[in-house]
Amino acid sequence: MTRALFIVDVQNDFTEGGALGVDGGDAVAAAITAHLARHAEEYDVIVASRDWHDGDGDNGGHFSTSPDYIDSWPVHCVAGTPGADYDPGLDTSAVTHHVKKGQGIPAYSLFEGVTDAGETVDDILTAHGVVEVDVAGIATDHCVRASALDAIAHGRRVRILTDLIAGVAPAPSQAALAELAHAGAELVATGDGDRPAADVGEGER
Structure with a gap:
């Protein structure tokens, strides 16, 4: 069984x-x-996404000088700026595919991104026969949630690695994890880091 x-x-x-x-x-x-140091070899595909917004314009209403922090946000992750770079604590050497999303438009799900060669995430998963997906990253209540729901909608079995995620706020993060579990995702802790797992009963800690 192939896993991403x-x-x-x-x-x-x-x-x-x-x-x-x-x-x-x-x-x-x-x-x-x-x-990744312990388990990278267990994955056939490792996909890392980045917001990669245009520096000019509001990216389809995604940027705002008076954001509501639901559908509009302060300027962030502008293409080619340090803010759009991977966090220096993330070792990306094992990543097989890098995707960029939100170029001129709002985008939350990793499935909305493409590689520099124009491949979509669904294309990549299908080409490698991936049936299982583990999900980690930021933020639990926004892009992690959207990416995991899309993976389920695309027919993959999904695990949320609850000690490898962080949310914007406890209540919506708790709600997102409950929604994902209800949609069929499995919530599991890896034990590979020092960060406590998010708990569907208590929210992000």
Whole structure:
């Protein structure tokens, strides 16, 4: 059975000190690196996504000077800037495919991204016969949620690696994990990092 790992948006603007920094983001980067050191060979495909927004314009309403933090946000992850780079604590040497999303439009799911060669994530998974997907990254209540739901919708069996994710806020992160479990995702902790697992009963800690 072939398996993929999704590493969702572990970028400087989403970790501590970034434009939309999430508490625990750096720890997630380090924990994913530890997980890859132990388990990279277990994955046939490792896909890492990045927001890669246009520097000009509002990217289809995604950027706003008065954001609601639901559908609109402050400027972040502009293509080619340090904020769009991977967090330095994330070792990407084992990543097989890098995808960029949100170029001129809002984009949350990793499935909305493409590689520099124009491949979609569904194309990649289908080409490799992937039936199982593990999901890690940032943020639990936004892009992790959207990516995992799309993986389920595309017919893959999904595990959320609960100690390799970080959310924006506890309540919506808890709700996202409950929604994912209801949709059929399995919530599991890897034990590969020092960060405690998110708990569907308690939310992000």
